[in-house]
Structure formats: C-alpha cells, structure tokens
C-alpha cells in the first residue's frame with residue numbers, strides 16, 4: 001500500500017463535493033462493497049442493516065434504490081459519484097453483521113475491474129493526462145502506462161475502488177469500473 005489513509009483525506013474531501021443524486025440502473029449488476037459474497041449469495045445474506053454504509057469514513061457506500069426487492073436497500077458503490085479509498089481500517093467489512101461482507105486483505109479486494117475506453121481517453125489525442133494513474137491508491141501495482149503511452153490496468157492488481165473513474169476528466173469517462181462478471185477481454189484496456 002503506497003498511501004496512508006491520511007494521505008487520502010484530501011481526496012475524500014473532494015469526493016464530498018461531487019455527489020449528485022443519480023438514479024440507479026436496476027438492470028446493471030451493482031458494484032458491491034469490498035469483501036462481498038458473489039452477487040446471488042450477497043443478496044440472500046445481506047440484512048440491509050446499513051452498518052457498512054454508516055461505517056465508511058468517506059461515505060463511499062449508498063443504499064441501492066431498486067424495484068427489485070432482492071436488491072432494494074442493499075449497499076453499492078457508484079464510482080462516478082464517490083470512490084472507495086481502501087481505508088486503513090477497512091471499516092465496512094468489519095461492520096457487517098450478516099457475513100455478506102467478510103474481511104479480506106486490502107490487496108485482495110476485488111470490487112470490480114477498471115477498464116480503459118481508449119477512444120475516449122485524452123491520451124488518444126496526444127494530451128498528457130494521467131489523472132487515473134496518479135490518483136490510484138495502488139499506483140503501479142494496478143495501473144500504469146504501457147510502451148505505447150496508453151493507460152493499462154493490471155487485472156491482478158486493480159481492486160475496483162473506482163478512484164480512477166471518479167477523477168477521469170472526460171465525458172463519458174474513459175475509464176470505468178465494471179463488475180467482475182462483465183470484464184472484457186484483456187485487449188480492451190486491461191492486462192492480466
């Protein structure tokens with residue numbers, strides 16, 4: 001881990017200013033908090049207590065609003081609004097009373113996988129942007145430039161925290177976190 005939670009606090013403060021109340025796409029698989037069981041087991045186990053949501057020091061987790069009663073009230077992460085900062089205490093996992101979240105080491109967290117959409121990336125038009133790389137809590141363990149100067153995500157290092165997506169300046173964002181079940185082939189912007 002290359003940054004302490006203290007180092008990430010300015011980032012957390014920035015997140016607080018960026019949170020719109022966007023509607024939830026009920027059809028898309030949500031990104032779950034760190035340490036979550038696979039989706040089917042997660043929705044069957046989560047008690048909707050909200051303890052993980054309350055425990056997060058940067059308010060990265062929100063209760064999902066959904067017409068699907070299996071998902072309504074369950075916690076999710078929306079990186080374009082606020083990202084997980086991989087806090088030092090890993091509070092959400094410790095706060096879960098049901099077993100829907102279990103404590104896993106920080107480097108083993110796999111919320112999802114960041115995928116680069118190169119056609120939208122500012123680097124594709126020669127701009128020297130590297131926001132996603134410089135903001136990543138794991139730095140080169142998870143994301144770097146490849147030999148061609150393109151952003152490359154390491155699938156074996158990316159935790160899916162979403163900091164890259166939050167800070168990408170393009171619209172639509174040129175890097176997004178997908179649930180692991182939706183990960184594309186490696187040549188779509190991630191490397192094994």
Ligand code: SF4
Pocket residue numbers: 033034055056057058059060061084085086087088089090091092093
């Ligand atoms: S690991 Fe920490 S920062 Fe990330 S969602 Fe859980 S409580 Fe929030």
Ligand code: SF4
Pocket residue numbers: 116120121122123129130131132133151167168169170173174175
């Ligand atoms: S932050 Fe977005 S635009 Fe900038 S290098 Fe990363 S993916 Fe490209």
